[in-house]
Amino acid sequence: MRPSAFDPIEIPEWVWDRDETREILKRRDVAGLFNLAVKYAGASQVRISAATGIAQGRVSQHLRGLRQVTDLEVFERIATGLGLPDHARMLLGLAPLDIASPTGDRGEEHQEQADDLRAMIEAAAAVDDTMVMILSTDTNNLRLLDRRLGGVVIADKMRAQISQIQRAHRHAIRTGIRTQLAHVLSETAALAGWQAIDRCALSDAWDYHEAAISAGREAENDALVAYARGQQAYVLIDLGRPAEAAELLHHVRHTYDSRVPGHLRTWLAAAEAEAAAILGDETTARRALDEAAALLPEGDTDPSLPYLALNTHHLARWRGSCLIHFGDSETIEDLRSALAGMDGTFNRAEAGLRCDLAHALLAMGEADAALPHIHRADQLATMIKSRRHGRRIAELKRSATRALH
The missing domain is CATH 1.10.260 (434 Repressor (Amino-terminal Domain))
Incomplete structure (x- = not known):
């Protein structure tokens, strides 16, 4: 049968x-x-x-x-x-x-496993502060490549990097080194999670963020945990569950707000504003945006947060992206200001910004002005192979076609 x-x-x-x-x-x-x-x-x-x-x-x-x-x-x-x-x-x-007899009568198998484990522990024992620094530098280099080229192009490099860090971390004995490896693993897994969101692989994204949260907790680093949980909210948004995303971001802000650096506090406030805007909650969105602006420290970066780049131009982009949901007349100027000040290496962010600007211009009945932004966003999304932006660009093209005919 x-x-x-x-x-x-x-x-x-x-x-x-x-x-x-x-x-x-x-x-x-x-x-x-x-x-x-x-x-x-x-x-x-x-x-x-x-x-x-x-x-x-x-x-x-x-x-x-x-x-x-x-x-x-x-x-x-x-x-x-x-x-x-x-x-x-x-x-x-x-x-x-x-547990009493894990390998039965397989004595040779048992010995082989013991030998393999011994070899892996000995290999991990060779990891020192310098090697951890190299792994951290490699992750940061992948982050820079991701901004320019997109996650799909460097997918093999990302998998190899995560595998190498996991192997060293899983078999590390010395507490100090293990903690440092957990820190690097959390950063790397969070980056992989964001790349998975960009290619619309949401289950992968969730799993990567869970790994980042777990590693961040082992590293005893509140910023890593808060950032990974905050990013995980975007998985919920893309799943069509913005209310749960807003609830998660609200919880993360109130749990970690006084325990993390200023740039991350700003990021969490802006993320909460975005979730509220998607829900149509204008009051909460505007309040959170004002809080983000008040929290933003001077300078573009914080050395302790290499995974965050956030300045007044980035925040202007975020503000415009949120207020576009409410037909705010200042949205277009916010977005144009953000575009003028944008670092040319942030290709994914620029694609998203141009989508927002095109959306705002279409809402104002300026389809002709929206077309160049749609075209440039399409070029960038194609270059970095962003499925997430690609879907939105397809919608904008359809809207522009309807408006022009």
Whole structure:
């Protein structure tokens, strides 16, 4: 009888003893694991989805190598769904189910795992302050590349960077080094999360931000946690849940406001204003924008917050983006002022700003004036491969076409 989608996946025991399978487990190769289920258990994508709790579309992406797993809880679901025996679970980096006898009579396997773990701990022990600084510099360089080129172009570099930091952090013993690695991991995961939002991969974005929050807490850094949670609100906005985003941002502001630097306080206030504006709550949006302006420190950056660049021009852009929802007559001037003062390296931000300006001009009945901004935003979004901006630009093009005909 043909198996149903809900039948358990039973991969033969001997498959887990093959050298090729052990390499798949050590690499945490999810595509390889799913292919084992297809090859040796005849499992369909639907059956893998039912067994692991991963949506079928995501299973398909995993099989094609288009999606990576970073969350330990997801690996746990995969191990359970595919029926991994304990020695296979341990190679995947998970705890055995049978604590009393995690590897049964596999003495050689046990020794191999001990040797592998020893090697990874020894490799992590070689990480010192200088290496942490190099990793941090690499993340910052990726941040600069992201501003110019977009996340898709540097996706492979990002995955390699996160994997390298996670490997070192997971096996670090010395508290000071482990804390520093957690700090770098939080920054890097938050950057990856924002890139995932930009390509509309919202589940990935949520997972990356959860990793950033967890690492920020281990680093005992309130700014990292507040920033990652604030960015996570944008996942909710793009999911069509702005009320929950506004609630989250309000909570984050009131929890961390007195514990984080001024630039981040400004950023959180402006983010809360944006969520309120999307909800149509003009009073809250304007109040939060005024608070953001009052909180903004002098200078474009804070050395302790390399992931934030926020000055009067950026805030003017944000203000215009918010007030565009209420037909404010000052919006166009705010946005033009922001555009005039914008650093030319912020390609994603410029694309968004030009979308806002085009939106405002269309609302004022100035479709001809909006077209150059739509065209330039389209060029930038295409260059950085931003699906998020691409969707909005398509809507603006349709609106401009209707207005001109």
